[in-house]
Amino acid sequence: MTLTDPAPALGTGAGQVTDRRSARAFVDTHVVPYADAYDRVGRVPEELIERVAEAGLWAPFLPPGSGGAGMDMVTLGEVHEEVGRGCSSLRSLLTVHTMVAWTVQRWGTAAQRERWTPALGSGDVLGAFCLSEPGAGSDTSAITTTAVESGGGWVLNGVKKWTTGGQRADLFLVFARTAASIGAFLVSRDAPGVRVKPIDDMLGTRASMLAEISFDDVVLGPDALLGPSGFTAGMVLTGTLDLGRYSVAAGSLGILQACLEASSAYAAHRRVGGSALRELPLIQAKLSDMVTDARAARLLLAEAGRLKDAGDSATLMATWIAKYFASTAAVRHAAEAVQIHGANGCSPDFPVARLYRDAKVMEIIEGSNEIQRITIAGQAEREKTTCP
Amino acid sequence: MSATAKDQILAFVRERYPQAEIDASQDIFALGFVNSLFAMELVMFVEKTFELTIPNEELRIDNFRTAESMASLVAKLSADLAAA
């Protein structure tokens, strides 16, 4: 297995990913054959990052003229599903970049948008999302990174951990405590006082180039703060996490679809006791549940995407539910996919071992399972069937 | 101030918190209802229902304390839009 992609590079303007079909073709050509190798070396190569840029995949939802193609959220979900089907590490890089690009577009001033969105859209600048800290994960109110107003700007101090893409990103979206609330700050990687320490050898999404990022007296201009201060500053984080959760839901569905495709192919040719695995009722039960859950997850995701496109606030809960369902289904079915493959499923020769490890991560990031369930339970007494 | 806007906003808040008795002049922050998820839902609801964008500088707590203050904000932003 090799990291090098022998397929010809896409010409400028040609081979743009605009929908599920083109995303599937891109992923099958440039990602699927190499995903296990990325996993083993613990990074995705620069060449792939460039190919993603050529395909217009980094932030296609940005408006045309701001580095994007105005892609709607339903389609974006489908595209992220396809990328997740091929490689969760690449999808993770896409997720955090999406969060940064969207946040700048949604909350940035005209000057901030003008400065950052074209480069975020083209992928010339890659973004990463810095919220978690060594002592604060689920409980975001426990973050201790501070941004103190000074000389009209800000001074940033603290440590962020588990930053996906941190080893590679050019621009960090950092959440820090201010006098009033929690603020979102744009910090260039090359700002003095920023240090990046790689985190390797994770259980899953091993090629997503995680890092711990330290900020020691990093001096920021007034234009580093993104969005309003005060009570609504929390909304910047809520919105950013909502889109990240949507992308992770899509990626989880991609893992599930990959498990289904790998398992049905394997079950068709592997023979035991004179019959193909797929003819055995216990194996059929596993395959039927994969098919059913993949369809259900896809519907939940499409509904969350449709509500996003409509600007409907119900998208927030719909996204929690889609992510909860898709991530737990991915874990369940990845375990069964390994089971169907037997010893081969535990070996590096089949992708299901990677899918199994990657799936587990989906239950922890962008709101762990427990946090999902606490939040969704809040919906219980409002949950009524509506009659048109 | 539009009575309709006030009623629509109040209905949205009541739907989210069916167990609570809230009127249009009650401070929903003081009642402890507002977390960042609900704040985001409120802003999205107002923007979609009244077809406007709330600029960052109007995202102040005083504009969101009560259904009345939100309806005033809607009236102001709608007037700005009409004048533009």
Ligand SMILES: Cc1cc2nc3c(=O)[nH]c(=O)nc-3n(C[C@H](O)[C@H](O)[C@H](O)COP(=O)(O)OP(=O)(O)OC[C@H]3O[C@@H](n4cnc5c(N)ncnc54)[C@H](O)[C@@H]3O)c2cc1C
């Ligand atoms: C591969 C990977 C990539 C990541 N990428 C990023 C990134 O790019 N940026 C970023 O900021 N962070 C990132 N994270 C961090 C991630 O967001 C956190 O791991 C996650 O929020 C959980 O926080 P924690 O790990 O500190 O667990 P904790 O918050 O310490 O929780 C530990 C356990 O307790 C449970 N728990 C917590 N609260 C409750 C409760 N109230 N009731 C019941 N159970 C509870 C949790 O669900 C979990 O099972 C990444 C993590 C991983 C593994």
